[in-house]
Amino acid sequence: MTSPISIAIDGPVASGKSAVGRRLAERLGVRFLDTGMMYRAATLAAIRAGVDIRDEDAIARLVSSLEITVVWGDAGDRLLVDGRDITDELRSPLVDGSVSEVSAVPAVRSVMVQQQRAIAREASIVMVGRDIGTVVLPEAKAKIFLTASAEVRAQRRHRELEERGQPADRDEVMAALSHRDKIDAGRDDSPLKPDDDATTIETDRLGIGEVVEIIVSKVESG
Numbered sequence: 746m747t748s749p750i751s752i753a754i755d756g757p758v759a760s761g762k763s764a765v766g767r768r769l770a771e772r773l774g775v776r777f778l779d780t781g782m783m784y785r786a787a788t789l790a791a792i793r794a795g796v797d798i799r800d801e802d803a804i805a806r807l808v809s810s811l812e813i814t815v816v817w818g819d820a821g822d823r824l825l826v827d828g829r830d831i832t833d834e835l836r837s838p839l840v841d842g843s844v845s846e847v848s849a850v851p852a853v854r855s856v857m858v859q860q861q862r863a864i865a866r867e868a869s870i871v872m873v874g875r876d877i878g879t880v881v882l883p884e885a886k887a888k889i890f891l892t893a894s895a896e897v898r899a900q901r902r903h904r905e906l907e908e909r910g911q912p913a914d915r916d917e918v919m920a921a922l923s924h925r926d927k928i929d930a931g932r933d934d935s936p937l938k939p940d941d942d943a944t945t946i947e948t949d950r951l952g953i954g955e956v957v958e959i960i961v962s963k964v965e966s967g
């Protein structure tokens with residue numbers, strides 16, 4: 746049996762990671778994991794348990810007690826926490842507001858990184874997040890860092906919220922995005938940044954299909 750291959754895609758909020766990663770995984774016939782959903786699951790659990798988001802020890806204790814399971818399905822992957830499917834609740838504004846703080850806690854990251862590495866050992870995968878190329882899968886077959894200007898990312902996020910029936914003010918969307926970027930890129934533990942051997946793709950003027958093709962040729966040539 747050949748060993749599984751991994752493709753790492755990182756980038757800031759609304760850089761197109763999930764859309765590109767999902768399409769790429771379909772194209773290559775491998776699994777797809779959006780690791781942001783795992784940090785979101787931890788955040789939702791903390792909110793539900795009434796844990797103070799600034800209390801790092803309490804957050805760490807809670808997260809190490811959670812059982813987070815990914816169910817790989819044809820109709821899209823689902824995330825279970827302690828056996829309960831919470832996938833549809835992970836993109837709520839409440840979770841958006843606290844997820845960067847929760848994911849900056851080193852003990853939370855170490856639990857997630859271990860799980861993500863175990864998942865990558867099971868089968869070939871496209872994994873997206875903030876630290877996949879730098880920390881989670883340093884041996885990935887291809888490391889991609891997606892970027893886009895703040896304006897384009899805010900536009901994409903605004904459209905996504907509208908499509909989800911959560912209309913939002915454009916300036917507020919931009920402010921929330923910069924706030925999260927600042928925490929994700931400024932934290933001490935595995936900050937958002939391209940790895941030294943990552944390929945950076947600027948996606949302002951590229952469609953999802955075009956970005957996927959650039960990555961496919963990179964994977965095939967490497």
Ligand code: DC
Nearest residue numbers: 780781782784844845848874875876
């Ligand atoms: O990609 P997203 O917006 O769903 O991610 C939610 C948060 O999780 C984001 O603010 C940063 C964090 N995150 C992380 O720190 N490391 C990852 N590998 C994925 C997400």
